[in-house]
Amino acid sequence: MIKKKFEIKNLTVGYNKKTVIHDLNLDIYQNEVLAIIGPANSGKSSLLRCLNRMTDFNTEVNVSGTVLLDGENIYEDEDSTFLRRRVGMVSPLPVGLPMTIKENVTYAPRMAGCKDQRELDFIMEDCLKKAALWDEVKDRLNGLATKLSGGQQQRLTIARALSHHPEVLCLDEFSIAIDPVTTMKIESVLHELKKSITIVMVTNVISQAKRLGDRTAMMLNGKILDLDQNDKIFGGHTKDSRTKDYIEGLFG
Amino acid sequence: MFKPSIHLLNKEIRENNFKGALSIMTFFLFLPALIIMFWLFIKGLPVLSLDFLLQDPIRGMTAGGIFPTIVGTFWLVIISVLVSCPLGVLAALYLSEYAADGRTTRIIRLAILNLAGVPSIVHALFGLGAFVLFLRMGTSILAASFTLAVMNLPVIITSTLESLKAVPHSFREASWNVGASKLQTIRHIVLPNSFPGILTGLVFAVGRSAGETAAILFTGVAFYLPFLPQSVFDQCMSLSMHLFTISTQVVGVPEAYPYATALVLILLILSINSISVLLRSYFRTRRKW
Numbered sequence: 352m353i354k355k356k357f358e359i360k361n362l363t364v365g366y367n368k369k370t371v372i373h374d375l376n377l378d379i380y381q382n383e384v385l386a387i388i389g390p391a392n393s394g395k396s397s398l399l400r401c402l403n404r405m406t407d408f409n410t411e412v413n414v415s416g417t418v419l420l421d422g423e424n425i426y427e428d429e430d431s432t433f434l435r436r437r438v439g440m441v442s443p444l445p446v447g448l449p450m451t452i453k454e455n456v457t458y459a460p461r462m463a464g465c466k467d468q469r470e471l472d473f474i475m476e477d478c479l480k481k482a483a484l485w486d487e488v489k490d491r492l493n494g495l496a497t498k499l500s501g502g503q504q505q506r507l508t509i510a511r512a513l514s515h516h517p518e519v520l521c522l523d524e525f526s527i528a529i530d531p532v533t534t535m536k537i538e539s540v541l542h543e544l545k546k547s548i549t550i551v552m553v554t555n556v557i558s559q560a561k562r563l564g565d566r567t568a569m570m571l572n573g574k575i576l577d578l579d580q581n582d583k584i585f586g587g588h589t590k591d592s593r594t595k596d597y598i599e600g601l602f603g
Numbered sequence: 604m605f606k607p608s609i610h611l612l613n614k615e616i617r618e619n620n621f622k623g624a625l626s627i628m629t630f631f632l633f634l635p636a637l638i639i640m641f642w643l644f645i646k647g648l649p650v651l652s653l654d655f656l657l658q659d660p661i662r663g664m665t666a667g668g669i670f671p672t673i674v675g676t677f678w679l680v681i682i683s684v685l686v687s688c689p690l691g692v693l694a695a696l697y698l699s700e701y702a703a704d705g706r707t708t709r710i711i712r713l714a715i716l717n718l719a720g721v722p723s724i725v726h727a728l729f730g731l732g733a734f735v736l737f738l739r740m741g742t743s744i745l746a747a748s749f750t751l752a753v754m755n756l757p758v759i760i761t762s763t764l765e766s767l768k769a770v771p772h773s774f775r776e777a778s779w780n781v782g783a784s785k786l787q788t789i790r791h792i793v794l795p796n797s798f799p800g801i802l803t804g805l806v807f808a809v810g811r812s813a814g815e816t817a818a819i820l821f822t823g824v825a826f827y828l829p830f831l832p833q834s835v836f837d838q839c840m841s842l843s844m845h846l847f848t849i850s851t852q853v854v855g856v857p858e859a860y861p862y863a864t865a866l867v868l869i870l871l872i873l874s875i876n877s878i879s880v881l882l883r884s885y886f887r888t889r890r891k892w
Contacts, residue, residue: 405779411704448777
């Protein structure tokens with residue numbers, strides 16, 4: 352039987368008085384790639400941010416409902432830093448922290464208390480290779496990360512997200528700053544990663560959802576309109592006709 | 604084909620005019636500072652010597668040097684900065700990184716901003732009431748430094764808040780995202796990147812303390828003292844106060860003396876400022892985004 356990694360029950364999220372996610376229920380299985388598509392303002396990013404409680408840092412956000420990670424409610428603990436080590440996140444815009452490339456990639460393990468230089472070096476090389484960035488930066492690891500190009504910084508962000516070995520990786524439109532060739536490289540890496548971790552990705556590129564996802568969820572106005580295996584969703588067997596229209600580019 | 608149209612030409616002329624106006628403005632802004640410095644050098648330099656710096660004032664302050672005032676200013680500045688820096692930076696950190704953005708926080712911020720605009724003589728009266736009388740420090744270096752610190756706190760808090768705000772929110776999110784705690788994020792991301800700005804505010808405060816007269820008038824500074832302060836509970840003399848005294852209160856002071864005193868005060872503040880500029884540019888080259 353497939354293990355449930357995340358169980359989301361009756362999740363409602365609001366900013367001030369505006370509700371962006373309405374009573375959402377969703378299961379995310381272990382080692383699957385769940386793609387989330389949908390037009391702008393449909394609550395995709397908010398849903399992701401609930402998974403690692405980035406919502407904690409915004410006092411205007413109200414979250415109610417339960418989110419279970421491996422059967423435990425992630426909103427029960429007062430401190431959410433440990434949760435964020437288990438659930439990594441890549442934001443849509445690249446963020447190279449103003450330190451060296453090496454310091455960027457080893458930031459997470461260093462913050463977790465790792466001081467062993469050899470282990471840090473190993474993590475750095477491993478993660479940079481996974482993010483398809485190693486060849487471009489291996490000669491200037493002590494250079495400033497902010498000097499990298501936008502696409503390189505985005506891959507650095509991905510490398511950083513992998514550096515703390517998360518069990519779940521949330522990707523919020525990771526490819527908008529990257530060229531197609533590099534995107535394909537990273538996608539193949541994600542395909543490889545899928546064996547060991549669970550991936551939730553929000554994407555506006557429908558073909559990407561089709562290529563990478565095992566299942567795809569279609570969100571609209573804070574609700575999940577459709578959720579099914581990729582062959583059903585993209586095979587024209589959608590439960591809601593609006594999903595089909597969106598995929599075919601008729602609306603949205 | 605590439606000949607500019609009349610409209611484009613006009614636009615170019617307007618552009619140049621505007622640029623010219625701006626540079627003239629900048630020049631006029633710079634001019635007073637230049638003239639003041641020039642004048643002080645012309646008038647004060649003849650008297651300025653090592654003796655002037657290292658001797659006590661004698662003959663009713665009409666001769667001798669200004670050594671005790673330099674010592675006094677030094678003490679006042681050091682102690683006030685030691686008090687106001689940690690307090691101000693920590694308060695700003697709390698307001699910016701921890702406090703929820705609610706009504707109370709906004710009122711507190713507004714109050715701080717208003718406090719920065721309160722005239723220093725009001726701070727002096729507060730210092731007189733709170734430190735000299737209520738806390739029984741007497742008129743002393745300590746009371747005067749505390750008054751200066753209170754006066755500088757809102758400035759330091761406001762400038763620190765601004766520099767903290769200048770660190771992009773995405774940096775904090777990136778740090779939280781990989782499981783760094785709030786404190787770690789402040790320590791490794793927020794503070795290092797806002798440090799140049801915070802430093803600027805602090806140095807500005809130091810300059811203000813060094814030049815301030817009113818706030819220390821009732822709280823710890825004497826017209827003239829025949830001895831150097833032995834402890835923080837003694838009174839002291841100060842450069843700014845001395846400048847006021849010898850230019851308006853004492854008869855028979857040589858004309859060059861106030862100029863030389865002012866020159867010393869300005870050079871002191873200038874050197875502090877240039878140290879901060881150097882430090883800032885050093886940190887800027889290391890961290891840039």
